[in-house]
Amino acid sequence: MHPDELNALQRAAADDPGIAGFPGPDGLRVLGRRNRKPEGLRKNTGAEAYTDDLALPGMLHAKLLRSPHPHAQIVSIDTQHATRIVGVHAVITGEDLPTKYGIIPWTRDEQALAVDKVRYVGDAVACVAAVDEDTANAALEAIEVEYEVLPFYLEPEQALTAEAAAVPIHGPKREGRNGNVTKHVELEFGPVDDLMAAADVVVEGDYYFHGTTHAPIEPHCAIGHVDADGLLTVWSSTQVPHYLQRELARVLGLDVARVRVVQPAVGGAFGGKSEPFDLEFCVALLALRTGRPVKLLYTREELFYSHRGRHPMRMWYRVGASRDGKLKAVDARSLLDGGAYASFGLVTTYYSGQLLTAPYELESYRFDSTRVYTNKPPCGPKRGHGSVQPRFAFEISLDKLAAELGLDPIELRRRNFMGTGRTVNEFRVQSNGFLECLEAVERASGWKEKHRKLPYGRGVGVAGSCYISGTNYPIYPNDMPQAAVQVQVERSGRVSVLHGASEIGQGSDATMAAIAAEELGVPLGYVRVLSADTDIVPVDLGAYSSRETLMVGNACVSACRQVAERVRGSVGSALGIPPERVRLAGGWAFDAEEPTRDDRRLPIAAAFQIAEAEHGTLGAIGHYNTPKEGVHGEYRGGTIGASPAYSFTAHVAEVEVDPETGFVDVKTIWVAHDCGKALNPMLVEAQMEGSAYMGFAEAIFEHQVMKRGNPEGGLHDAPSLLDYRIPTSRDCPEFVSLIVESADPEGPYGAKEAGEGPLHPSLPAIANAIWDAVGVRMDALPFTPDRVWRALRDHSARSA
Amino acid sequence: MRETLSLTVNGDLIETSAPTHYTLLETLRYILGLTGSKQGCDKGDCGACTVLLDGEAILSCILPVQEAAGRSVVTVEGLAGGPRPSPLQDALDLTGGAQCGFCTPGILCSATQLLAGNGSPTRDEIEHALSGNLCRCTGYTKIFEAVELAAAACRSGRTAGEVLAARAEGG
Numbered sequence A: 001m002h003p004d005e006l007n008a009l010q011r012a013a014a015d016d017p018g019i020a021g022f023p024g025p026d027g028l029r030v031l032g033r034r035n036r037k038p039e040g041l042r043k044n045t046g047a048e049a050y051t052d053d054l055a056l057p058g059m060l061h062a063k064l065l066r067s068p069h070p071h072a073q074i075v076s077i078d079t080q081h082a083t084r085i086v087g088v089h090a091v092i093t094g095e096d097l098p099t100k101y102g103i104i105p106w107t108r109d110e111q112a113l114a115v116d117k118v119r120y121v122g123d124a125v126a127c128v129a130a131v132d133e134d135t136a137n138a139a140l141e142a143i144e145v146e147y148e149v150l151p152f153y154l155e156p157e158q159a160l161t162a163e164a165a166a167v168p169i170h171g172p173k174r175e176g177r178n179g180n181v182t183k184h185v186e187l188e189f190g191p192v193d194d195l196m197a198a199a200d201v202v203v204e205g206d207y208y209f210h211g212t213t214h215a216p217i218e219p220h221c222a223i224g225h226v227d228a229d230g231l232l233t234v235w236s237s238t239q240v241p242h243y244l245q246r247e248l249a250r251v252l253g254l255d256v257a258r259v260r261v262v263q264p265a266v267g268g269a270f271g272g273k274s275e276p277f278d279l280e281f282c283v284a285l286l287a288l289r290t291g292r293p294v295k296l297l298y299t300r301e302e303l304f305y306s307h308r309g310r311h312p313m314r315m316w317y318r319v320g321a322s323r324d325g326k327l328k329a330v331d332a333r334s335l336l337d338g339g340a341y342a343s344f345g346l347v348t349t350y351y352s353g354q355l356l357t358a359p360y361e362l363e364s365y366r367f368d369s370t371r372v373y374t375n376k377p378p379c380g381p382k383r384g385h386g387s388v389q390p391r392f393a394f395e396i397s398l399d400k401l402a403a404e405l406g407l408d409p410i411e412l413r414r415r416n417f418m419g420t421g422r423t424v425n426e427f428r429v430q431s432n433g434f435l436e437c438l439e440a441v442e443r444a445s446g447w448k449e450k451h452r453k454l455p456y457g458r459g460v461g462v463a464g465s466c467y468i469s470g471t472n473y474p475i476y477p478n479d480m481p482q483a484a485v486q487v488q489v490e491r492s493g494r495v496s497v498l499h500g501a502s503e504i505g506q507g508s509d510a511t512m513a514a515i516a517a518e519e520l521g522v523p524l525g526y527v528r529v530l531s532a533d534t535d536i537v538p539v540d541l542g543a544y545s546s547r548e549t550l551m552v553g554n555a556c557v558s559a560c561r562q563v564a565e566r567v568r569g570s571v572g573s574a575l576g577i578p579p580e581r582v583r584l585a586g587g588w589a590f591d592a593e594e595p596t597r598d599d600r601r602l603p604i605a606a607a608f609q610i611a612e613a614e615h616g617t618l619g620a621i622g623h624y625n626t627p628k629e630g631v632h633g634e635y636r637g638g639t640i641g642a643s644p645a646y647s648f649t650a651h652v653a654e655v656e657v658d659p660e661t662g663f664v665d666v667k668t669i670w671v672a673h674d675c676g677k678a679l680n681p682m683l684v685e686a687q688m689e690g691s692a693y694m695g696f697a698e699a700i701f702e703h704q705v706m707k708r709g710n711p712e713g714g715l716h717d718a719p720s721l722l723d724y725r726i727p728t729s730r731d732c733p734e735f736v737s738l739i740v741e742s743a744d745p746e747g748p749y750g751a752k753e754a755g756e757g758p759l760h761p762s763l764p765a766i767a768n769a770i771w772d773a774v775g776v777r778m779d780a781l782p783f784t785p786d787r788v789w790r791a792l793r794d795h796s797a798r799s800a
Numbered sequence B: 001m002r003e004t005l006s007l008t009v010n011g012d013l014i015e016t017s018a019p020t021h022y023t024l025l026e027t028l029r030y031i032l033g034l035t036g037s038k039q040g041c042d043k044g045d046c047g048a049c050t051v052l053l054d055g056e057a058i059l060s061c062i063l064p065v066q067e068a069a070g071r072s073v074v075t076v077e078g079l080a081g082g083p084r085p086s087p088l089q090d091a092l093d094l095t096g097g098a099q100c101g102f103c104t105p106g107i108l109c110s111a112t113q114l115l116a117g118n119g120s121p122t123r124d125e126i127e128h129a130l131s132g133n134l135c136r137c138t139g140y141t142k143i144f145e146a147v148e149l150a151a152a153a154c155r156s157g158r159t160a161g162e163v164l165a166a167r168a169e170g171g
């Protein structure tokens, strides 16, 4: 190795705070530190390319024509005039893309462009590609669609009636059923009725979650391109490139191997980009038809209609406990408002019950959940999929129970702590830091001095939760790995990590880079990450259900260790020591027993070169698959919600309520989260703060709501970022992040998720704090001033 | 219909032609290829398109491009003014204040204006200066920290990294 190269490498190692220092108590040098993200400075200098930042020569622009009716039969579509406009290259309608798709293989009920009927205001019916957006918009105006309007249903209760069943939104799956029911799940664990009857105290409640949307700041965008060979490439702001690739191929009738999906940088997703959308199919087909690249960028308004946000949910809960506060029976019934299509709804319906059973020990549990179609934008997965709503209902129930029993609500939660082992619905929990989470928020918030002790108008509330680190089973059944990572090690010392995880702002690229640097002993700056391009990287299932750190992280560890083993072998022979004694760290390969001896160490690049000479070019693919044995129950549905590892969270929220106006000012939210092991504490805190923010926003500000009545029924009430209020920098409470680590045997270095779990407790903690402050129970969201004011008025009327 | 106009962008005097109905944002992104400024709503609600016009943070998605004629525009690409990131960009990177990074260019422009006129902004002043820039990822905490860090770095003539290291050592 040339001495200049060598010096450069050592300098880089010395500059790198994660490398030069001594290892931490856990023996790690790079992981566990607040490292910068590999793409961080690109994002901070405007150099990062998002989908709409890409432009291809000769690119056309596409626009979608959307339905003005919530429910109507399409009688005819006339595109002749539109086609004749100068600058219009193609117009497509439902007949051009008739194959149904959907993220869940058993519930494919969507078409890129509606065929026969439209099911919500905003359902796409035609798409135009033209030289520019203005021409495309003019062409939309020239398309004539004749509709025959049908009765529409904006509430699930309405969709369940016999009249609605006669004109259902989707045809029934079986004769005699109401087609408006998407899914019904009923599961019981233990003798709920007996234990409820025997309980010393039972609290009942009727709770309502109102529906919210993701509102990422980047609108969805996709570009289709077909090369001279007929190979289709779609760039898209998606968080599931692999599933998108499969569905594109299926709907377009192409060979999957001839479809490439590339995910450029994504400007926020939160679950709102985790399934295929109309625009992706349309740009693909339009590119195939015209031979030109085609881009489609949603308007902000279109995002509110594409939606897939959190389901409105009506929930009835009965919770029975013994006098000492031990939970005996939980009986839950939920009605989910699904909107016009299935989306992830089958899973949502299960999650609304299955994910509630930790961190507490429940002696018995029953849930009965029904998802119903309505003529509204489809609901789907939003951060904390399916479980934020029931957690809201349940954690308020626990607060009521504590009040009834005269127990401190934190103490009540402690008494019911499940520890590790099996949940009542038989999920295997191997690590559980919930008690530490409770303790952390109790201490940091000054809980003991505040709860029931603050002056009227001011209060604190607590809530806990549990979430999954990925799901044990992929969305389409198969036995192949859930994640894989390819690592290439080059003789200069450069390491490339090729992985399929979707970087959507959460830091998956940073996590993989840090793992590679840790395992192979190179400075972070020597690691390049290439992700989410289906032509280049191994298959990964995408950024959903908080799976990436655990699954892709494990795959990355496996790939790196395969290479490291070869390097250690070769270096061991060169230094005359057994390979087990060779350590790769800090830019060196050295003898772990005599780390400072110059003749017992080699610069890492020289070590790679020796290994390359012995073994050939260095590289490996590592993969990870989830455990299937003994991790869930064998009952039907027992696999849904089962995860390799579970994360835990506790929040305390402090609020000030103005009794005159009903305005709730959330002052501080203390968030303690058990992420197993913080591979980068900065990224973990970022997820905790972002999650708590989003929960707070749903509690106080946001409401995805449609107008009622005729003629505007089904129109979005506030489809802009001005009217759909999301918190500004002036609206947010202070977020205090408290990281808890209970290493999980299944996670890489013990790591579990941090991106979704910390959202859940925000809403019930705020509700419980409002009760502490002013004595009213807010069982229905959101806590806007008018609603809180009304609750206060009703409360004082009752007590007068 | 197109119209030619000249304006200064990131220090360069540029002569260009844009459709008459184009906004400054469209001109920057789709004609000049400066895609750093983002479009989140295209109607003045989100702040992702914020740039500096004669030093003042404005929403480029609602500014007809003619109104920028003869004036000086600085976008996120021009904030560094050289090969190294500005102290603010560096600080935002160090605190992890850019998650998805889509609001970041706008945040940087608003905060740059703040710091140009106020070397020691309070939390309240920072919150105020950023109140037109929606961020959906961060809850703003790490963004506030970054602005404070950048201010501290500029005051002490050290880099953001050095300020953090000194703090870690209690200095």
Ligand code: FES
Pocket: B038, B039, B040, B041, B042, B043, B044, B045, B046, B047, B048, B049, B050, B059, B060, B061, B062
């Ligand atoms: S894009 Fe200009 S304010 Fe949203």
Ligand code: FES
Pocket: A217, A267, A268, A505, B097, B098, B099, B100, B101, B102, B103, B104, B134, B135, B136, B137, B138
């Ligand atoms: S970092 Fe994603 S919107 Fe601010």
